[in-house]
Amino acid sequence: MTFRSVFEILQSSHKSQKVEIAVALTIRKVEGRDEIKRFKALEGEYHYMGETHSGGDTMRLVIEEGGEWTALMVWGSACYHLKARDEYVGWPASLRVERLKLVVSNRRFTILKRPGERKNLASQCLGLATRELPGLWIREFGYRPLLAETFCDIERAAGTCYKAANWTPLGVTKGFTRTNRQECDFYVPNDRPKTLWVRPLDRDALRLLNSRELPEDCRRGAMGDADGVMPLNVGARESLYEALRHVKDHRDRNRSFPIGGILSIVVMAMMSGANSVKAISRFAKRLTMAQRRELCMPHAKSAAGVVAKHEYRVPGYVTLYDFLKGLDLDDFGRKLSAWMAAEDGTLPRQLALDGKFVKDVMGVVSVVNAETGAPVAVAVASNKEGEGDKCELAVGRRLLRESDLTNALVSSDALHCQQETARAVACANGENLMQIKANQPGLLRNAKAVVSARHPVDSKKNESAGTDVSRLG
Template sequence: MESTKIPTEQDVLDKVTVRLILEHEKEQWNAFIEKEHYLHNPTLVGEQLRYVAEVGGRWLALLSWSGAAYHIAGRDRWIGWSDMQRRNRLHFVVSNSRFLLRTGRGEYPNLASRILRLSLARLDGDWCERYGHGLLLAETFVDIEAYAGTCYKASNWIELGRTKGFERAGTDYYEPHARPKRLFIRPLHRKARELLSAPELPDAWGAQERCFHPGCTVKTPQLRSIFGQFNAVPDPRAVRGRRYPIGCLLSIAACAVLAGAQGYEAIADYASHLTQPQRRALRCWKRRNGAYDAPCATTFWELFNAIDPDRLDQVVCTVLKELQGERPAAIAVDGKTVRSTRPDAEHDNKLNLFAALAHEQAIVQNQIAIDDKSNEIPALADLLEPLELDGTVVTADALNTQRESARHIVQDKGAHYVFTVKDNQPGLRQRIEQRLSGRTFSLSPPHR
């Protein structure tokens, strides 16, 4: 006589398996999603894999992994990558785009997290076999109105907050859908964050990195304008053999760095994707057949190793602010020791720069050389002196949390400040903790 015993949760957890669907099962998989999933939409974007979780041939759950969202503010801030890095490494991020549990709600409380774990255990291998590259990070979105995301929390996913409630409605724009979701991520590699934001990837991952070129988005009239400013910089190269004016090379380098290029090879690669009209506007070398060449990496290297850095710095800051457009809402001030600078023979010091950087665009507004880190405090006024800061928020680390710095920013520059307080100022920290205990506040600029 056939047993009618209802399986316990432990029976199901012990027997459940997760596998890729077969080609002839896709229609059935899509039908279940269309009928039972709250989105009622089985369409997936980009690279994709569909899985089924089953016990004894019964489909208990359906889930899919597909291409990650192009731009999610919370995820991108957590990673800390540039726009260029995001374009070239987004395929290392995968989205758990569908998850349909076909059991009764609360019937098997731990089943969803078990299925997630089983799916993740084989995901990277399946993805490599299908698409030829590995995965570093997973993301998913949980509808606030319908679910609590319990299974993701139980599976050690990290919640990064809520989305803003927009969805892609075309190639270049988004529309509000009035249903913000909770964003969860899960690293699939112990160094996922470090790799995704690394200046250069190790060979194993670098071989899988893509190379997308957004092209030069600066309009031709603006290219001519910045060419004129850069061309006024004294050219240290010998007159004989110059193929490219200094304004041409500096304009290309500025646009390339603004687009995320790092290093001479990346700048030259950016130059190679300039259109013929753009090359003409920048006065690139013209061949006899009428085509305009793009400068190579060696050309940029020779120029930047001979140019006057102080004069270049002044022009670069001016041009980058022009390319930036509107004045930034917030800037950060900080000091850094420049990498790969040669020690001074007498003082054995490396080059220290104190810079003001726009938050959103990551564009330097101004920078000055200082002797060492401690000299940031008296140099703040000099750094901010040429900048229009009325209504701007200035952020700084604990070193610059000083009364005089705060006074200068508010009274002399008409700006606001957000300073960091650490244990080096225990009295101030204690007073702040007492006043802010149990309170929440907005990071929007305050009204004066």
């Protein structure tokens, strides 16, 4: 066989084969009355649940391939309360209400192709949507969402496409639907449990959702009304009041506000993110009348001095400032730490040791849950550095020695990078993660020598291990 005949055979074989050209998927917002009408008709025809009706900020997206409509998506407001999601984010109740708009829900996902006609279409659409959605959302509504959520009916699909698109399953729902019908309970059973999936829309989404200051492009979405939203349930509020009413009361007069109630307000305000007396005062003013009564707040009075039976007042800024300035913080810290230990039962896996000083009102050293920011032990300190039992170093060591740190990693800044502090953590069965700065040159030099002596980890193995960890998480 000559070279020419071989070439002709290969050429004819190539011509007989079907050549497939990949066309990139594109995504855009549905525009105009005609497109919306077409969108709704196709959704009603192809999706087993029919056309969606979503309130709040809602966006209809169409995914095209070569100009042809390939898939439809409806994104809207997140579910009001999902225990698994809120635990995943690490939200207290008040922060959830304020920032819930930063979570968007994929309400409908409709594929317009026959099953098997286009391989990997669903996962590719999901990947494209999560990449482009933040930009589309901020142009439409003025803020950038940070987390996406959706549900998958376990009776119809296993959620393989979500797994392939790097979504994380958070378990199966209990099968309830929220309703506004007056003749029904707030949540009614629907007998259709679903798998909850989430996907961060920013690599730092979980930290940002819990941070004190949001990025500028997210702030407009954190405008939820948190009035009357408490960070603790009824049982925890009752036990907190009972624990704090035994704190030493330094007031000689003006005890119209009970110490258990006023301290409960302070603690719950701090759990909700308050870091100043003004913020605590604002939290107190947002309490409902029923919540004020629960905390034994005094009745309000009219200008004529008449008692209003169903109205209760809360302490203002001046009252809170004077109260906290004279408070026995040592006794308060002991009572609060004992309550935290009784409520939590066990300490979280990752803790942080830090001190916060608010002008001349108070200074507090705390061991906090590094993932949620919730304190698990607190004590008073008079100054950040220096000798004596009231400086941050000494108070921090005492907190660590008095805590059970089994299976806990305690991180701290360079101030606490001391042998005695490390020994306190070790004696409490914990592990240390300390920051080293150049003001300890010998220690920094030794640490660098230890790191440089270790063999680098193979990048491919490291990536593989990272994948396995993310699946376990």
